[in-house]
Amino acid sequence: MDAAITVSGLVVDRGRRRVLHGLGFAVPPGQVTGLLGPSGSGKTTLMRTLVGVQQVRSGEVTVLGEPAGSPGLRARVGYVTQAPSVYADLTVRENARYFASLYGLTSREADAAVADVGLTGAAGQLVNDLSGGQRGRVSLACALVGGPEVLVLDEPTVGLDPVLRVELWELFHALARAGTTLVVSSHVMDEAARCDRLLLLRDGDLLAHSTPAQLRADGRSPDLEEAFLTLVRAREEVAA
Ligand SMILES: Nc1ncnc2c1ncn2[C@@H]1O[C@H](COP(=O)(O)OP(=O)(O)O)[C@@H](O)[C@H]1O
Numbered sequence: 001m002d003a004a005i006t007v008s009g010l011v012v013d014r015g016r017r018r019v020l021h022g023l024g025f026a027v028p029p030g031q032v033t034g035l036l037g038p039s040g041s042g043k044t045t046l047m048r049t050l051v052g053v054q055q056v057r058s059g060e061v062t063v064l065g066e067p068a069g070s071p072g073l074r075a076r077v078g079y080v081t082q083a084p085s086v087y088a089d090l091t092v093r094e095n096a097r098y099f100a101s102l103y104g105l106t107s108r109e110a111d112a113a114v115a116d117v118g119l120t121g122a123a124g125q126l127v128n129d130l131s132g133g134q135r136g137r138v139s140l141a142c143a144l145v146g147g148p149e150v151l152v153l154d155e156p157t158v159g160l161d162p163v164l165r166v167e168l169w170e171l172f173h174a175l176a177r178a179g180t181t182l183v184v185s186s187h188v189m190d191e192a193a194r195c196d197r198l199l200l201l202r203d204g205d206l207l208a209h210s211t212p213a214q215l216r217a218d219g220r221s222p223d224l225e226e227a228f229l230t231l232v233r234a235r236e237e238v239a240a
């Protein structure tokens with residue numbers, strides 16, 4: 001199959017600043033693509049363009065063959081924002097069932113999504129009473145309910161303990177094996193190793209579009225953070 005997402009010549013300004021400087025790349029289907037870069041590098045802005053909620057200065061973004069944000073994509077693309085966006089005064093189960101009802105789905109499908117993120121034990125609890133990590137997983141469950149073909153997840157593992165983090169990455173790969181295309185952002189380079197493919201952003205430029213193995217080779221280090229820094233320095237030398 002063709003790319004699940006294609007981006008070309010993407011320029012985005014926020015306020016009076018240019019935030020994305022003409023990005024171009026393609027995301028293959030059925031894989032976990034990591035969007036890695038320091039805070040402020042433009043990860044959230046890029047994800048917002050993928051789901052069609054970001055005003056774009058120029059360029060093209062296509063998702064599943066349609067322009068990003070097309071009405072036809074609404075149920076096919078799931079988006080979990082960096083800050084959990086669920087109802088604090090509803091229980092975990094009620095949140096998932098509410099999202100299911102929006103898609104015309106049953107409570108069984110909602111409960112399955114709650115189970116997928118490991119929250120069955122907390123299903124009857126108010127979101128207000130959950131930890132930050134649990135709230136993030138409620139958001140994820142709500143995004144999974146519709147069985148979207150593309151999942152865009154903005155820093156889903158931030159603040160999670162290492163065990164939960166590993167479990168979530170296993171869930172991401174299970175979803176990818178079932179055919180879902182995932183774009184997962186992180187500012188922590190040690191998560192890069194868990195991705196099938198990597199997009200490395202820095203100051204709104206795409207520094208590399210690669211695999212972990214290729215990045216290690218290009219950056220001449222087994223350590224991905226070290227390899228990333230080598231690429232940054234090489235880029236700066238060219239610029240100087
Ligand atoms: N609403 C906004 N108005 C103006 N500038 C913004 C806004 N949101 C983000 N920015 C700027 O855009 C740049 C990229 O931000 P963002 O996409 O949130 O990066 P990341 O998610 O990688 O931390 C940053 O310099 C940030 O200050």
Ligand SMILES: [Mg+2]
Pocket residue numbers: 043044045082154
């Ligand atoms: Mg962000």
